[in-house]
Amino acid sequence: MKVSIFSIIFVIGITLFLPQVQAQPTISIIMEKTTYSYCEKLFYTIEVSEVTGDPAIIHISDESGKGSSAIPIAITELQNPIPSLIPFDAEIFPLGKYFIDVQYSGAEANAEFELIDSDSICIPELIKPIMANWLSGNISDGFLLDAFQKYVDSKLVNVPFEINEKNVYDVEVPEWVKNIGYWWLEGVISDDDLSNAMNNLLERNIIGFPITVDNEI
Numbered sequence: 429m430k431v432s433i434f435s436i437i438f439v440i441g442i443t444l445f446l447p448q449v450q451a452q453p454t455i456s457i458i459m460e461k462t463t464y465s466y467c468e469k470l471f472y473t474i475e476v477s478e479v480t481g482d483p484a485i486i487h488i489s490d491e492s493g494k495g496s497s498a499i500p501i502a503i504t505e506l507q508n509p510i511p512s513l514i515p516f517d518a519e520i521f522p523l524g525k526y527f528i529d530v531q532y533s534g535a536e537a538n539a540e541f542e543l544i545d546s547d548s549i550c551i552p553e554l555i556k557p558i559m560a561n562w563l564s565g566n567i568s569d570g571f572l573l574d575a576f577q578k579y580v581d582s583k584l585v586n587v588p589f590e591i592n593e594k595n596v597y598d599v600e601v602p603e604w605v606k607n608i609g610y611w612w613l614e615g616v617i618s619d620d621d622l623s624n625a626m627n628n629l630l631e632r633n634i635i636g637f638p639i640t641v642d643n644e645i
Contacts, residue, residue: 453478455532457539458507464543466521467550467619470512472539474530476503484508484532491524503532514553516543549581551619559609570596573635576626584623588630589637601635 453476460471474484484503489495501510521543528539555575562572570591577587591599612622629635 453480453533453535455484455530455535455537457528457530457537459539459541462541464516464541465546465548466518467515467548469515470541472510472528474501474503474508474510474532476506476508476532479503479506480533482533484530486510487529489527489529490522515550517550517552519552549584551584551622552579554579556613559613563606563609563613568597568599569601570599572601573599584619585626586630595637598637600638605629605635
């Protein structure tokens with residue numbers, strides 16, 4: 429049977445003008461684990477079937493419904509690791525279940541994890557800007573130690589003397605100790621490393637009040 433040129437052109441024309449049906453990309457959340465405790469950092473991977481150029485929009489909420497603002501994450505690979513920059517802190521994160529919701533190019537995915545109680549103690553995040561200010565010379569040695577005394581659990585760093593407005597400017601920390609602060613801020617050493625170093629220096633009176641004749645009497 430012969431097919432006319434007109435018929436071929438007609439079929440091609442219809443094909444060109446038919447709406448193009450594109451499959452919606454798929455998305456999934458791969459959790460590193462589903463149970464975390466204080467001082468640990470959340471880590472998960474967003475896996476997509478294709479890279480569309482759209483960002484993934486992430487919301488994290490707790491059992492009460494209180495959640496984060498929308499967090500846009502660039503999707504550049506089929507598998508995109510999402511590490512948290514800060515550890516779970518008891519002052520910020522209550523215990524219980526948390527929910528991760530991700531939207532990406534019309535697709536959605538959900539996952540959950542639980543934050544449980546533990547004996548883990550970590551240095552609160554608010555110490556980092558204080559440490560940075562001390563390293564920059566914006567606050568005195570005494571104000572740094574005062575922050576450790578007020579905000580860091582004494583089981584982690586024990587400042588064995590009381591700091592008040594009368595003696596806050598008398599506290600001395602050797603200049604070379606700043607290297608330890610830099611290493612901690614840059615993630616070279618852990619909270620435990622920093623606390624061990626601080627406790628050692630405090631116990632040996634390397635950090636503290638200068639010894640004077642008045643102090644000895």
